[in-house]
Amino acid sequence: MKLRLFAIFLTSALLPYGAMAQEGLVYTTDGSRTYSLTKTTLTGEKSDNVRSAIVLKPSETYQSIDGFGFAITYSSSYNLHKMSKEDRAELLTKTFSPTEGYGVSYVRISIGCNDFSSTEYSLCDEKGPQDDLLRHFRLYSDETDYVIPVLKEILAINPALKIIAAPWTSPRWMKVKSLDNLTAHDSWTDGHLAPNYYKTYADYFVKFIKAMRDEGINIYAVSPQNEPLNPGNCASLYMPWNEEASFVKRMAIAFKEAGLNTKIYLFDHNYNYDGKESEQQYPAKIYKVFENTEFDGKELIVGAAYHNYGGNSDELNVIHDLYPDKELLFTEASIGTWNNGRNLDSSLADCMVNIGLHTMNKHCRGAIVWNFMLDMKRGPNLDGGCQTCFGAIDIANDYKSYTLNSHYYVICHLSAVVRPGARRIATEGWWYDGVTYSAFRNPDGSLAVVFYNSNNRMLRVNITDGVNRYNQILLPTRAAVSVLMNTDQTSGLQTMRLQSAHSDNPYYYTLSGVRTSSPTRPGIYISQGRKELKN
Numbered sequence: 001m002k003l004r005l006f007a008i009f010l011t012s013a014l015l016p017y018g019a020m021a022q023e024g025l026v027y028t029t030d031g032s033r034t035y036s037l038t039k040t041t042l043t044g045e046k047s048d049n050v051r052s053a054i055v056l057k058p059s060e061t062y063q064s065i066d067g068f069g070f071a072i073t074y075s076s077s078y079n080l081h082k083m084s085k086e087d088r089a090e091l092l093t094k095t096f097s098p099t100e101g102y103g104v105s106y107v108r109i110s111i112g113c114n115d116f117s118s119t120e121y122s123l124c125d126e127k128g129p130q131d132d133l134l135r136h137f138r139l140y141s142d143e144t145d146y147v148i149p150v151l152k153e154i155l156a157i158n159p160a161l162k163i164i165a166a167p168w169t170s171p172r173w174m175k176v177k178s179l180d181n182l183t184a185h186d187s188w189t190d191g192h193l194a195p196n197y198y199k200t201y202a203d204y205f206v207k208f209i210k211a212m213r214d215e216g217i218n219i220y221a222v223s224p225q226n227e228p229l230n231p232g233n234c235a236s237l238y239m240p241w242n243e244e245a246s247f248v249k250r251m252a253i254a255f256k257e258a259g260l261n262t263k264i265y266l267f268d269h270n271y272n273y274d275g276k277e278s279e280q281q282y283p284a285k286i287y288k289v290f291e292n293t294e295f296d297g298k299e300l301i302v303g304a305a306y307h308n309y310g311g312n313s314d315e316l317n318v319i320h321d322l323y324p325d326k327e328l329l330f331t332e333a334s335i336g337t338w339n340n341g342r343n344l345d346s347s348l349a350d351c352m353v354n355i356g357l358h359t360m361n362k363h364c365r366g367a368i369v370w371n372f373m374l375d376m377k378r379g380p381n382l383d384g385g386c387q388t389c390f391g392a393i394d395i396a397n398d399y400k401s402y403t404l405n406s407h408y409y410v411i412c413h414l415s416a417v418v419r420p421g422a423r424r425i426a427t428e429g430w431w432y433d434g435v436t437y438s439a440f441r442n443p444d445g446s447l448a449v450v451f452y453n454s455n456n457r458m459l460r461v462n463i464t465d466g467v468n469r470y471n472q473i474l475l476p477t478r479a480a481v482s483v484l485m486n487t488d489q490t491s492g493l494q495t496m497r498l499q500s501a502h503s504d505n506p507y508y509y510t511l512s513g514v515r516t517s518s519p520t521r522p523g524i525y526i527s528q529g530r531k532e533l534k535n
Contacts, residue, residue, distance in 0.1 A: 042483065065418055
């Protein structure tokens, strides 16, 4: 029997439970900026009149979380360097410190140039002699004068920072027109990696990782190519799945030979594979090739990375279902003039739900957005790259005042309550149209829930771990709310009653979702934000 519900009531249960008085924190941001990462205290006082409750299930876990962050490009670093040393330190501390700020823990950088660099370049523009092809390898001034100094400042604030790196292009002398036409392709844009340079290019990655290590910077992960199916970027290299499979094998072997444990994430591009039929499920095709092949370093190929410029995040579930032992990571999204990205009221909802929460609920270990900081002219940037992008932060011409955009709020709302090493956990209970949330258990045992309420009304919800009952949480209109709850397990049992507006018969369930009576009509069971009917 299908029930049409006009109201669901969650009333407090009838069995006693242990009292508790825990503390935690709540961060709130709404589109009007009435709340802007506004921090309040959660006391955890007993609430006897519970009308709605989310039940956290810390023992039922999903993926581990590596963290959340921003791209530290040349442009971001250039703008940061324009700030006074004191103002820059204050902003970076507020953003990256796990004790004095929001604890942002991941950044993305490029290997060579990207579309927010000072110019097009690779780290070895000049080909060396045959016995030393990478003789002229060096870090460019974009790295040495801008990006590396900023990374060192961030690492001094948060030494546990993870860094993932990707190239936009190989050196031009490594490119050919296609694998069918091995004519040289001397251009920053497009071209394929020549097969005879697979080992050389793998060694190029090794040299980069070691050069950064010499600067005191550990490269946690790389991808073989940023946007491998986009030949039209200002710097690009076209790398279909079969070519990446051949190259990444050589890459993993080179890492192993060099004693590196840097992770390798495949693909690093859009959910829809840029509409190319032959490239659908790109990383899964590579996993399939490697299924019955053993080679040194294979274990370093840990998963795949995605962007959201095309397609739907449901693709994350598809790839996870095909290869559940492989990791997923979200590595790039942009805001700009095309999506009214500086209007927080219009952009916070989309970014919080699609970048922050859907990626987590679909098995990603982290989420990283594009430029940390741009100026009010959306730069500096390169011709041929994005001319219409905004930063997570846009800094004014005085290089002192700045505006926080939706990407900043998304990353900080997650980072403030979800610690590296956390695990996403299962939930049951409260469900409401227009509310998206994800829940986590931190390494210290604290619990976190991150919400976005897209409704034009304030909502109230209680959160429990099934043993303790916490304060009522307010979800303001069109707002992001992050909740961090300290836990102290105490004994006790609760049940809750779900009642349909169409029936006077109560249906009882424990807070873990187990039915404790035998109703004559179907009950409502709500798990992971989805309504189901149970007979």
